[in-house]
Amino acid sequence: xxxxxxxxxxxxxxxxxxxxxxxxxxxxxxxxxxxxxxxxxxxxxxxxxxxxxxxxxxxxxxxxxxxxxxxxxxxxxxxxxxxxxxxxxxxxxxxxxxxxxxxxxxxxxxxxxxxxxxxxxxxxxxxxxxxxxxxxxxxxxxxxxxxxxxxxxxxxxxxxxxxxxxxxxxxxxxxxxxxxxxxxxxxxxxxxxxxxxxxxxxxxxxxxxxxxxxxxxxxxxxxxxxxxxxxxxxxxxxxxxxxxxxxxxxxxxxxxxxxxxxxxxxxxxxxxxxxxxxxxx
Amino acid sequence: xxxxxxxxxxxxxxxxxxxxxxxxxxxxxxxxxxxxxxxxxxxxxxxxxxxxxxxxxxxxxxxxxxxxxxxxxxxxxxxxxxxxxxxxxxxxxxxxxxxxxxxxxxxxxxxxxxxxxxxxxxxxxxxxxxxxxxxxxxxxxxxxxxxxxxxxxxxxxxxxxxxxxxxxxxxxxxxxxxxxxxxxxxxxxxxxxxxxxxxxxxxxxxxxxxxxxxxxxxxxxxxxxxxxxxxxxxxxxxxxxxxxxxxxxxxxxxxxxxxxxxxxxxxxxxxxxxxxxxxxxxxxxxxxxxxxxxxxxxxxxxxxxxxxxxxxxxxxxx
Numbered sequence: 001x002x003x004x005x006x007x008x009x010x011x012x013x014x015x016x017x018x019x020x021x022x023x024x025x026x027x028x029x030x031x032x033x034x035x036x037x038x039x040x041x042x043x044x045x046x047x048x049x050x051x052x053x054x055x056x057x058x059x060x061x062x063x064x065x066x067x068x069x070x071x072x073x074x075x076x077x078x079x080x081x082x083x084x085x086x087x088x089x090x091x092x093x094x095x096x097x098x099x100x101x102x103x104x105x106x107x108x109x110x111x112x113x114x115x116x117x118x119x120x121x122x123x124x125x126x127x128x129x130x131x132x133x134x135x136x137x138x139x140x141x142x143x144x145x146x147x148x149x150x151x152x153x154x155x156x157x158x159x160x161x162x163x164x165x166x167x168x169x170x171x172x173x174x175x176x177x178x179x180x181x182x183x184x185x186x187x188x189x190x191x192x193x194x195x196x197x198x199x200x201x202x203x204x205x206x207x208x209x210x211x212x213x214x215x216x217x218x219x220x221x222x223x224x225x226x227x228x229x230x231x232x233x234x235x236x237x238x239x240x241x242x243x244x245x246x247x248x249x250x251x252x253x254x255x256x257x258x259x260x261x262x263x264x265x266x267x268x269x270x271x272x273x274x275x276x277x278x279x280x281x
Numbered sequence: 282x283x284x285x286x287x288x289x290x291x292x293x294x295x296x297x298x299x300x301x302x303x304x305x306x307x308x309x310x311x312x313x314x315x316x317x318x319x320x321x322x323x324x325x326x327x328x329x330x331x332x333x334x335x336x337x338x339x340x341x342x343x344x345x346x347x348x349x350x351x352x353x354x355x356x357x358x359x360x361x362x363x364x365x366x367x368x369x370x371x372x373x374x375x376x377x378x379x380x381x382x383x384x385x386x387x388x389x390x391x392x393x394x395x396x397x398x399x400x401x402x403x404x405x406x407x408x409x410x411x412x413x414x415x416x417x418x419x420x421x422x423x424x425x426x427x428x429x430x431x432x433x434x435x436x437x438x439x440x441x442x443x444x445x446x447x448x449x450x451x452x453x454x455x456x457x458x459x460x461x462x463x464x465x466x467x468x469x470x471x472x473x474x475x476x477x478x479x480x481x482x483x484x485x486x487x488x489x490x491x492x493x494x495x496x497x498x499x500x501x502x503x504x505x506x507x508x509x510x511x512x513x514x515x516x517x518x519x520x521x522x523x524x525x526x527x528x529x530x531x532x533x534x535x536x537x538x539x540x541x542x543x544x545x546x547x548x549x550x551x552x553x554x555x556x557x558x559x560x561x562x563x564x565x566x567x568x569x570x571x572x573x574x575x576x577x578x579x580x581x582x583x584x585x586x587x588x589x590x591x592x593x594x595x596x597x598x599x
Binding site for chain 1: 312333334336338339341343344346347348349350351352354355356357359374375377378379382383384385
C-alpha cells in the first residue's frame with residue numbers, strides 16, 4: 001500500500017492553483033478542473049512513465065491527451081508542478097501573449113501539450129493515432145486520454161470507439177470524467193448518456209473499469225489494473241466518478257461552476273477549504 | 282502559343298496513387314489512411330505493399346483526421362485519402378484544431394474535387410474546398426493539373442514539414458507535363474508567354490487554358506498562360522511579373538468564384554497592381570448530375586469561356 005499523502009498534498013495545491021488562475025483572469029472552467037485534480041495528479045505523479053524534458057514525439061514514454069480542453073487550468077497546474085515549465089507561469093493563464101491559452105494548444109509551444117483541444121470530441125481520435133504511432137515505432141509505452149462526459153455526445157467519439165476496438169488499439173487508456181454535469185444542466189437532462197455508459201462501451205468492444213476519482217488508493221489500484229490489461233487486444237475505458245467543484249462545498253452539486261470564475265470573497269472562502277502545502281505560485 | 286504534346290489521357294487521382302506508392306518505397310515514414318474509398322483514391326498499391334503502414338478507418342472521416350494528427354506524434358507522415366467533399370467541409374473543425382492549429386504534418390489528399398466528379402451530383406461535387414483550406418493559417422493548398430504533376434506533387438509534399446491540402450480529380454484528362462519535372466511548391470509555371478492577357482489557371486482548367494490560348498492566338502491575341510498549381514502560398518511575383526506585361530487577367534478554376542484562385546489573384550492585384558480581372562469559375566451555384574464534359578460546358582468552365590473572358594478582360598484595359 002503506497003502512502004498517498006504526497007499525492008493528496010499535490011492535488012490540494014493544484015486545486016489552489018486552479019482557483020487562483022481562474023480568479024486571476026476572471027474566466028475559465030473551475031468545476032471540471034477541481035473534479036479532475038486528483039486523477040491528473042495521480043497520473044502525472046504516480047502512474048505515467050514520462051520524461052521531464054518534453055519531446056513532442058514522446059517516444060519511449062507514456063503520453064497523455066486532454067480532450068476536454070476547457071479544464072486547462074488543472075492540466076497546466078499539473079504540468080507545471082511536474083516540472084514541464086515554471087510554476088510562476090501559471091499566473092499568465094488566459095492573458096495576452098501567454099503560452100497558457102484558454103484552451104491548450106501546441107501553437108505557443110508550451111511543454112507538455114501535444115495537440116490543441118477545446119472543440120470537443122477530437123482527443124480520443126488523436127490518442128488513437130498516437131497509440132498507432134507507438135506500435136509502428138515498437139514503443140511499448142501507453143497513451144492516456146481524458147474526456148468529459150458531456151463531451152461523449154460528440155459523434156466523432158463513437159467513430160473513434162469503433163475504430164479502436166476493431167483494430168485492437170490496446171495500448172490506449174481513455175478515462176471519462178463522469179461528473180454528470182454539462183453547461184446546460186445535468187447530462188441526464190441534456191442527453192441521457194445514462195448509467196448504461198458501461199454497457200455501451202462493452203458493446204463497442206472496450207474493456208471497462210470504474211473508479212472513484214476522489215480516492216487515491218482506488219485511482220492507483222484501478223489504473224495499475226488497467227495498465228496490466230494493456231496489450232491484451234482491447235482498448236481500455238475507465239468510468240471515473242467525480243464531483244464537479246470537489247471538494248469546495250459551495251461549488252459542488254450542480255453544473256453552476258462549470259465555467260464561472262469565483263469573485264474575491266468566493267476565492268477566499270474556497271481557498272480556506274484547501275490548506276496550502278507546496279506554496280502558491 | 283506554345284504547343285504541348287499529350288502523352289496520354291489519365292486521371293489525376295492515379296497520379297496520386299502512383300506517387301503514394303513510390304513514397305511507400307522511398308520514405309519509410311509514410312503512412313496512409315483511407316475512409317472506405319481505396320479504389321477511388323487509387324491507394325490499392327500502397328495498401329498491398331505496405332499493409333502495416335496502411336489504415337482503413339471506415340466511413341468516419343472526422344476520426345481519420347484525428348488519427349492522422351496523432352500519427353504525426355511519433356514521427357510518421359500521414360496521407361489521408363477520401364473525396365474532396367469529405368476531406369474538407371465534413372471535417373473542417375477536425376482539420377482546423379487537431380491539424381492546422383496544432384501544426385501537424387498531415388497531408389490531406391482529396392480526390393473527386395469539383396464538378397467533374399460528374400454523375401453523382403452536387404452532394405459530392407465540392408466547389409468550396411480551396412476557399413476553406415486556404416483560409417486556414419499555415420495550410421499549403423495544391424491543385425495540380427494532370428497525372429504527372431499530381432504524382433510529382435504527391436512526392437514533393439512528403440518533404441514539406443506542415444499540413445498540406447492536395448486536390449485532384451476523377452476524370453481522365455490530357456497528361457502533358459514533363460514526367461521528370463520536379464514539383465516546386467509555391468512556384469507558378471509559365472506554360473506559354475504572351476503580352477495581351479494573363480491567364481492564371483489551376484487544376485483541370487490548365488489544359489482548358491492552353492486550348493483557349495491557341496484559339497486566342499488564331500485571333501491574333503497572345504496570352505501569358507500560367508499554371509498556378511499552388512494556391513497557397515501563392516506565387517505573387519509570377520503573377521505580378523505577368524500582369525505588369527499584359528495589364529489584364531483571367532483566372533480559371535473548377536471552384537466557386539467566391540474564395541478560390543481568382544479571389545487570391547484579385548487580392549494580389551488590388552494590393553499591388555490594379556488591373557481588370559475576369560473569373561472563369563462557378564458563380565455561386567451548386568452543381569448537378571451529368572458527364573464531366575457536359576457539366577464543364579453548362580457551368581461555364583470550358584475553353585470558350587476562357588476565350589470570352591480574355592476578350593472581355595482585354596476590352597476593359599485602361
